[in-house]
Amino acid sequence: MNHYAIRTEALTRDFATVRAVDSLSLEVPRGVVFGFLGPNGAGKTTTIRLLLGLLEPSSGRAEVLGLDTQTQASGVRERCGALLEYSGLYERLSAEDNLEFYARIGMRSENGQPLPASGRQARIRELLTHLDLWERRRELVGSWSRGMKQKLAVARTLLHRPALVFLDEPTSGLDPIAAAALRDDLARLVSQYGTTVFLTTHNLAEAEKLCSLIGVIRQGKLLTQGAPDQLRLQAGGAPRLEIKGRNFSPQALAALRSRPEVDRLTQGNGSLLVDLKGEMDSALLVSELVSHGALIEEVRRSKASLEEVFLTLVKEEEEQS
Amino acid sequence: MTAGIWTDILSVVWKEWRELFQQRSLRGGLSNWLIMVALIGIVLPLQSGALWVSQPMVLLVWAWPPVLGVMWIVADSFAGERERHTLETLLASRLPDRAILFGKILMAVMYGLSMELAGLLVGLVTVNLSAGGGELLLYPGGVLVGVLAISLLAILLVSSLGVFASLRAPTVRAAYQKMGIVFIILFLAPTILLPMIPEETMASIRALLGGLVVDQVMLAGAGILLVLDIVLLFLAMGRFQRARMILD
Numbered sequence: 001m002n003h004y005a006i007r008t009e010a011l012t013r014d015f016a017t018v019r020a021v022d023s024l025s026l027e028v029p030r031g032v033v034f035g036f037l038g039p040n041g042a043g044k045t046t047t048i049r050l051l052l053g054l055l056e057p058s059s060g061r062a063e064v065l066g067l068d069t070q071t072q073a074s075g076v077r078e079r080c081g082a083l084l085e086y087s088g089l090y091e092r093l094s095a096e097d098n099l100e101f102y103a104r105i106g107m108r109s110e111n112g113q114p115l116p117a118s119g120r121q122a123r124i125r126e127l128l129t130h131l132d133l134w135e136r137r138r139e140l141v142g143s144w145s146r147g148m149k150q151k152l153a154v155a156r157t158l159l160h161r162p163a164l165v166f167l168d169e170p171t172s173g174l175d176p177i178a179a180a181a182l183r184d185d186l187a188r189l190v191s192q193y194g195t196t197v198f199l200t201t202h203n204l205a206e207a208e209k210l211c212s213l214i215g216v217i218r219q220g221k222l223l224t225q226g227a228p229d230q231l232r233l234q235a236g237g238a239p240r241l242e243i244k245g246r247n248f249s250p251q252a253l254a255a256l257r258s259r260p261e262v263d264r265l266t267q268g269n270g271s272l273l274v275d276l277k278g279e280m281d282s283a284l285l286v287s288e289l290v291s292h293g294a295l296i297e298e299v300r301r302s303k304a305s306l307e308e309v310f311l312t313l314v315k316e317e318e319e320q321s
Numbered sequence: 322m323t324a325g326i327w328t329d330i331l332s333v334v335w336k337e338w339r340e341l342f343q344q345r346s347l348r349g350g351l352s353n354w355l356i357m358v359a360l361i362g363i364v365l366p367l368q369s370g371a372l373w374v375s376q377p378m379v380l381l382v383w384a385w386p387p388v389l390g391v392m393w394i395v396a397d398s399f400a401g402e403r404e405r406h407t408l409e410t411l412l413a414s415r416l417p418d419r420a421i422l423f424g425k426i427l428m429a430v431m432y433g434l435s436m437e438l439a440g441l442l443v444g445l446v447t448v449n450l451s452a453g454g455g456e457l458l459l460y461p462g463g464v465l466v467g468v469l470a471i472s473l474l475a476i477l478l479v480s481s482l483g484v485f486a487s488l489r490a491p492t493v494r495a496a497y498q499k500m501g502i503v504f505i506i507l508f509l510a511p512t513i514l515l516p517m518i519p520e521e522t523m524a525s526i527r528a529l530l531g532g533l534v535v536d537q538v539m540l541a542g543a544g545i546l547l548v549l550d551i552v553l554l555f556l557a558m559g560r561f562q563r564a565r566m567i568l569d
């Protein structure tokens with residue numbers, strides 16, 4: 001089985017004079033939550049449409065779950081779930097009917113036949129119960145709040161147990177409480193079903209919470225791709241330890257400086273700021289200090305936020321271009 | 322077509338049917354259906370009396386209400402999904418193009434034909450109660466089959482035309498306007514073109530039509546409708562392109 005859920009090679013899409021996606025080469029391994037970050041108009045939605053085979057690329061190619069998005073588009077759509085820019089729910093139908101329709105067209109038994117009604121109902125009940133919507137399943141969706149509709153749309157997306165799910169700014173337009181609740185639901189569902197997730201967002205806190213791998217796109221170009229910590233390092237946002245205490249002797253400081261993981265050491269009033277070259281176990285540094293007679297009161301680890309990383313990357317790209 | 326695609330087509334029909342009949346407004350599917358059935362089954366038979374069953378041309382002429390009844394449904398088929406932001410999600414599903422297209426057309430045809438059937442049935446009861454005079458009045462078998470066949474083909478024509486117009490229309494109103502323009506052209510064309518035909522040709526056409534019996538008129542009408550239906554279905558299939566539909 002192909003190790004990658006998504007692979008693109010110089011994927012490009014032009015609209016008249018505008019290049020929406022520019023030579024995008026991306027690799028997303030199976031089983032990860034991939035955050036595709038970028039400002040509005042960066043090309044995130046167009047990328048999803050290309051990956052689902054809804055649009056044809058102007059040049060380059062893409063593979064999703066080992067299938068070519070141009071020649072095997074229906075196979076791609078069969079194996080993927082998608083929550084796009086809009087929830088796509090039928091407001092004149094009940095929540096249950098919305099799921100029933102997508103269950104009828106999407107759910108298949110092991111021999112490829114449509115799933116019988118009992119199987120569909122069991123799955124609908126499972127998801128709606130999971131999302132606390134079961135009691136309200138007979139209500140028309142048009143009467144629901146935006147947060148509830150998004151939850152239902154997530155349920156619809158996961159209904160046929162897709163191997164890969166595309167979520168296009170799923171919390172956009174939700175109030176902070178509804179957004180946080182939806183993020184929790186997403187994290188729970190994704191970890192439970194082990195689905196690969198391709199999540200586009202311009203909400204960096206959301207990406208920080210959900211994603212194990214991140215790609216940053218701007219004006220159709222992929223600026224960088226990697227794990228959040230890797231991106232922090234790349235953008236100069238190395239992890240930092242703040243150690244509060246007393247008796248930081250010159251020997252203790254020298255011992256710390258000699259460690260390969262330590263990049264820089266700054267002594268303040270009753271505290272030490274230790275800039276690290278990468279991730280490391282802070283207990284080792286504390287133990288080193290204590291062995292040289294230091295008394296430690298508090299250790300705090302701080303990281304550059306993804307927002308800082310993102311802004312640094314965008315600034316660098318602007319300077320280069 | 323394989324069994325799989327029929328299952329998909331019927332799933333689309335199921336969704337459309339639920340959506341249509343769960344509307345509780347005056348413009349909802351059920352209200353529209355009941356009004357048309359009342360028109361065909363009560364108003365028109367009461368006006369026509371016993372002629373409703375004895376004169377085949379009366380039935381044939383009054384076969385048009387269901388054709389109009391499906392117009393707003395087909396105008397809504399794709400343009401409505403686009404307007405309500407459900408189209409892209411539908412297109413991102415595994416449903417094949419033909420299942421979506423034919424599902425929507427089949428739904429409109431079923432809706433219109435059920436109107437016609439119910440209307441004819443209610444009409445028979447109305448005529449018997451109002452003009453039966455103790456005698457059981459029935460539709461002549463051949464005429465009934467002919468009227469139903471022509472209704473079916475006419476409804477299919479309007480459904481295909483409507484879906485064709487709706488595929489790329491940004492809103493339901495725009496799709497409805499496009500269909501309206503086609504109908505105006507269809508109605509105006511004879512008015513403009515007939516006076517241009519030389520008198521000798523017109524005389525021979527009149528002689529030809531005068532010699533026709535109702536069965537031949539129905540057969541000729543059905544043949545023309547069938548050809549138009551097939552052409553429009555192929556055109557609609559060609560026009561169904563996911564990328565264009567998303568970007569329109």
